[in-house]
Amino acid sequence: MNANCFDIGMIQAFLDGELTHDESTRVSGHVATCDACAVMLAVAEEESALVFPALEREFNTLVPTQRLWNKINDSIETERGNRSIFSKAWAFLAVALANPTFAAAASVLIVIGISAAVLLNRAPEQPTVAEVVGLKTTVSTSANKYPGRRRCR
Ligand SMILES: [Zn+2]
Known part of the structure; x- marks a missing residue:
């Protein structure tokens, strides 16, 4: 040791490359x-060699482990699954309508749907199953339920 010696701070700065040229x-x-x-210098260098792996360990604990990532992904999947069909459909529609081609196709489908509805309404009315069954019941009730009584009168 002599008057020209550097203190440990200077040595450390030298090791860290923080000194001027x-x-x-x-x-x-x-x-x-x-x-x-x-x-x-040798001791400081050795300490640095010990400190860096320690820092690295510290840093690695801050990085989420694969297990944690799996957990996060699972909860995201669950969250998605919990979303209602409607919101999914709405999201799909919003994305799809942003696409001009799909929007045009959707308009065509809507026009076809409306036309079909109009055509169906114009079609001559046919008796529904319930009406047919109701009619038969009425006939059988009036004609066959009390056949004898009718004949009597
Ligand atoms: Zn010295």
Whole structure:
């Protein structure tokens, strides 16, 4: 140790590359001729080698593990599954209508649907199943339920 020796802060800064070119030239020149500073540099270097893996471990614990990611993805899937069919359909429609081709196709489908509805309404009315059954019941009730009584009168 002598008056020209650097303190540990300077050595650390030298290791971290935080010194100016002149300063680091001075440090490396001095270390080459001073055992005390060479030892200090060696120790500091060794400590850095120990510190970086520790920092790396610390950093890795901050990174979500694969298990955590799976958990997040699962909850996203669940969230999606919980959305109602309507909101899904609405989302689909919103995306689809943004596409001009699909919007045109959808308009054509709507026009066809309206035309079909109009044509069906114009078609001559046919008795529904319920009406046919009701009619038969009425006939059987009046004609066959009390056949004898009618004949009597
Ligand atoms: Zn020294």
